[in-house]
Amino acid sequence: MRKNQEYMGTVRMTPTCDVTAGEFSTWTFTFTAGEYGIDDGGSLVLAWKSVSDWDSPQFDEPGEPGYTTVSTTGSCVIKARYAKFQRSFGNSICMDITGGYIKKGDIITIVMGDRSHGSLGMRAQSFCEREHEFRFFLDPCGTYRYEEMPQRLKIRVVPGYPHEIQAIVPGSVHCGEEFSVTVRALDEFGNPTDKYNGTVKLNLPELAGSGFPEAVTFKKEDGGAVRIDGCRIDNAGVWHLELTDESNHFHAFSNASLAESERYQTLFWGDMHGQTRETVGTGYLDDYYTFARDKAAVSFTGWQGNDFEISEETWQNVRKKSKEYTKEGKFLAFLGYEWSGTTPQGGDHNVFFLGDTEHYYPSSNWTATEVSNEYNANPVTELHQWLKGRKDVILIPHIGGRYANLDHWNPEFSSVIEIHSHHGTFEWFAMDAMKKRLKVGFIAASDDHTCRPGLSYALSGHGKSASGAFDVRSGFTGVFAESLTKQAVWDAIRARRCYASTFDRILLKLDINGMEMGQEAEVEGTQTLHLLTAGISPIESVDVFDWENPIIRQDLLVKSKKRIRVRWSGVVYRGRGKSAKWDGMLYVDQGCIRGAKTYAFDRIDQGILICSDRYVKWTSSTSGDYDGLILDIDGNEETILRFSSLRGAIEVPFARLLAGETVTQEMGGLNLKVEFALDNDDICEKDYLAACQAHCELVLPDAVGEHAYWVKVTQANGNAAWSSPVFLTRR
Secondary structure, three states, X not given: OOOOHHHXXXXXXXXXXXXXXXXXXXXXXXXXXXOOOEOOOXXXXXXXOOOOOOOOOEOOOOOOOOEEEEEEOOEEEEEEEEEXXXXXXXXXXXXXXXXXXXXXXXXXXXXXXXXOXXXXXXXXXXXXXXXEEEEEEEEOOOOOOOEEEEEEEEXXXXXXXXXEEEEEOXXXXXXXXXXXXXXXEEOOOOXXXXXXXXXXEEEOOOOOEEOOOOEEEOOHHHOOEEEEEEEEEOOOEEEOOEEEEHHHXXXXXXXXXXXXXXXXXXXXXXXXXXXXXXXXXXXXHHHHHHHHHHHOOOOEXXXXXXXXXXXXXXXXXXXXXXXXXXXXXXXXXXXXXEEEOOXXXXXXXXXXXXXXXXXOOOOOOOOOOOXXXXXXXXXXXXXXXXXXXXXXXXXXXXXXOOEOOHHHOOOOOOOEEEEEEOOXXXXXXXXXXXXXXXXXXXXXXXXXXXXXXXXXXXXXXXXXXXXXXXXXXXXXXXXXXXXXXXXXXXXXXXXXXXXXXXXXXXXXXXXXXXXXXXXXXXXXXXOEEEEEEEOOOOEEEEEEEEOOEEEEEEEOOOEEEXXXXXXXXXXXXXXXXXXXXXXXXXXXXXXXXXXXXXXXXXXXXXXXXXXXXXXXEEEOEEOOOXXXXXXXXXXXXXXXXXXXXXXXXXXXXXXXXXXXXXXXXXXXXXEEEEEEEEEEOOOOXXXXXXXXXXXXXXXXXXXXXXXXXXXXXXXXXXXXXXXXXXXXXXX
16 A cells, blocks of 8 residues: 555644643644545544543534544545544544545545534643654455555644742651742643743741752743752641742642651652553653653652653664663652553553563453463463562553452562552452552552643543543552662662552651551550641541451541531443443522532532522532532521432431431442531641541551551541551450
């Protein structure tokens, strides 16, 4: 086949200027047929990346967003539809030719976001991309075999205007020693933005320090993030950095940090899970590693492309870049990949290597067909055989599209499991491991596909990938390591001296009579759990588990006398399409709604649709995380709250909630439930940071046998952290 412009034709697009993330506009694509033309029954496909939340094109509602038209100068009819296409260009407009044909010189015009009948246009994707590609594929003969056309159309997606400011400080520091902090400005979709030129004032409201400038002024060349070196904290304790930009009405606190007077172990934050355009993600490796280091301000990361897509060229490039970006003491890039076998064969496992390695062992080379199958390893037990005896390999089961099958757990290579990522919160996965009595620790990551490791925001539901895959913001692994070296971080993960946190990087430090996370021991006598935790939002509750069983709960905030919180969570099932739709309405019978606001929503395209004095209507989806409402209600003994959603319905007497009762209704699935309770009371400004930390000493029940004690800490904003267990055999 002659795959050139003369025979296949040419394509072009307008405009080709930069696109601001999330903006509405119109893009016109023009195909001019070559010698082949397109026969009756043939088709043309315009495709873009699966991981993209561009508006879904629609062809039937001219006044609505995403309206798309297709026309031709040829003598035929074109039937256009939004369709799934080939990985990794899974979003597409498929144009079928019927009732005639396209000959050489005929033109097909596609207008995405046609505004001629009142549509706002097409909304661009919400994340930045140096080269966002549109590709055309041709089937001139109606064979359903598509060949890519020679031209690839590219545009750059750039950040929008500043929406918030953030500061990232180390998980822990040593008194008097220098460290760095990062201050950044983000647009409404979480992209660091070079459009911010404000001045941010810095303040340490809790502890004394030095080396912090009074203010930082952003310049365009900063790219939305400024690193401040030479900072010190003088005395021990929990501290936050306060940010203020009065002219732009921005105010924020950093994540919590612990200053310690004695050097033992340092808490480092990392995100070890994501991929780039080399497989199903977006962005280049250089963009990926520099973003993790400079914008996300994580201390360590990894690259985890799906194994069946990795070419030999990609693997060699990942090896090269992971070595190039690793600077011990500054930033670590672990070499690895994602073993992506089907769930019955073992399911998703992230494979990490301590150092460099020549070979990787994929579950298959399903799409990377040019790769030899010499080192294929399937099922995962065969991978275990390939790696047997190696001490430089870690396998981490996780939940993505596929979920890891814990029936294949192998402690020789695995010490932790991943329970939160961009895909959702999977506390049920932790419970599965505990029910199996596996001695595992817990970590979190992003599984980022948008070239934003360590700073992944939820995608909107306009792209077909987003609604089932990327409902929540990224998570982090906190490791307690002796130094920022590969060996030290590696040893901490192998020893389960680590824990999982959602986006807020919650500080969590615990021991049981001096025994740390991950440790195993035989003990006698009274066992007391000591917990220090601190976050960016007030600490609402501490839950202690023994294996899968809740044994202690401590509520730390005073409850409101009238305001209530309704929240829902869970997933439908373990596999793909796990996200649960909760679109619904709450009606107040014999009462009045004085105010309503959202609770813990991650997606910018979801939230309250309508709010009156009698009812609230919303759109929501959960992937194991919380969404909810905080309602200020005027009511009495006769008031009834009627909740109705796509997952189910419940009626709750307002009086039960005023009496302090929590009402929960199970909705099937995995942890699908809705919960009614009094909301937390307001905290005055001077007490806010004190409420963001908690020190607990909890005496554990006296029971003989094997135990796995672990803690979940929940903030008032719905973010959470999960410690790895301490494994004790009590005589």
